[in-house]
Amino acid sequence: MISVEEALAFVLKHFQPLESERVPLLDSLDRVLTEDIVSDINVPPFNNSAMDGYAVIADDIAGASRERPVTLRVIGDVAAGYTATRAVERGTAMRIMTGAPLPPGADTVVRFEETSENLAKGHPERSAAESKEPSQGLRTVDILKASPRGDNIRAAGEDIRVGQVVFPKGTTVRPAEIGVLASLGKKYVAVHRRPRVAILATGDELVAIDAPIAPGKIRNSNEYSNAAAVLKAGGVPVQLGIARDNIADLTAKIRAGLDADVDLFLTSAGVSVGDYDIVKDVLNAEGEMRFWQVKMKPGKPLAFGVLRGIKPVPLLGLPGNPVSAMISFEAFARPAILTMLGKTRFARPTVRAILQEEIKNDSQRRNFVRVVVEKRGEDFIARTTGEQGSGILTSVARANGLLVVPEDVPLVRAGESVEIQLLNSEQ
């Protein structure tokens, strides 16, 4: 038997980040930049107001208070998207909206709330129309509070400076990065290509998901859970359907997958010790394979090797049991896909939780227990999703976490604090 670490290390030796491609900005979401992003502008590009208010000269309002307001002459308005046509001089103020460029001469913005304009709002003697556009009627404004110079001003370049490396290559693009890239005018960005992943189910017992279940048959669920997991990890699933347990069909379907120019090949079933040797024989004929017993539960049988195509293609032979297939995908296929995408961190985020029930692990294998974790009061608590058999796929469906019990830990007691991997979160 081989440990999870040994198997994973061997698998990952066969993967590296894929080539770069230029994609429309939004297509870069969740992918990894292959270029340094250097700004050719300041962000913001000019000094502007952070508030709706009045652009003033700080020295003019030095002593202002509610009791002793300073009255300034209003010389105009400046809205976002426009520039002031006049300069603010001593004794004057310009009405300014959030995002509008600071007029020349002004060095401070006073919020409406600290001016007489605020008092005007909702004032019973003023009409609704007037209070909407209060400056229309105002030729002067009272400033009710002194403000430090520069108050409520967003300085040019305070977020990003010209020439700055905003995101180094290797950065994963999330919605915030998309927004920054948009502000820099990047309609296209360079990221690692997404891996194409062939998915082939094997077994005479399988029928398509829209077929009736004849005696002795089951539906091919692995193809779909695997394809969904490929999508979640950022890959492109290439669904090849079902290969029957005979040499001709399996060989033909593997070759069809290789013709589809894939970067990774996933099969399910036919790799455990007790299986008829068809799958193993065909994989051995088509590539350089290893068949492992991994010290994990579920997911003990695992095949890995490299198929001889036009280009060599790594193949992971996942176990057939639906839960085992999913856990083996999580342990081996997901890190492989993330590596091809240029990601370097595979671990799911974790949370510490108080286990609500005893878990026995007499298998001497690493036990991937499916759990529900939730907040209770100050703590997180975790309980298993119930029956943990490797055919019980709803035990994964109900789970939002995995509790990994090491191979040398035979028992985890109720009330112990345990670390849970959060299945629905990426790093």
Ligand code: AMP
């Ligand atoms: P095997 O690895 O071939 O021994 O299969 C183990 C178990 O997984 C058997 O009960 C199979 O029927 C089941 N199985 C294999 N392939 C699939 C599949 N694509 N979808 C659902 N169950 C499967």
Ligand code: MG
């Ligand atoms: Mg089988």
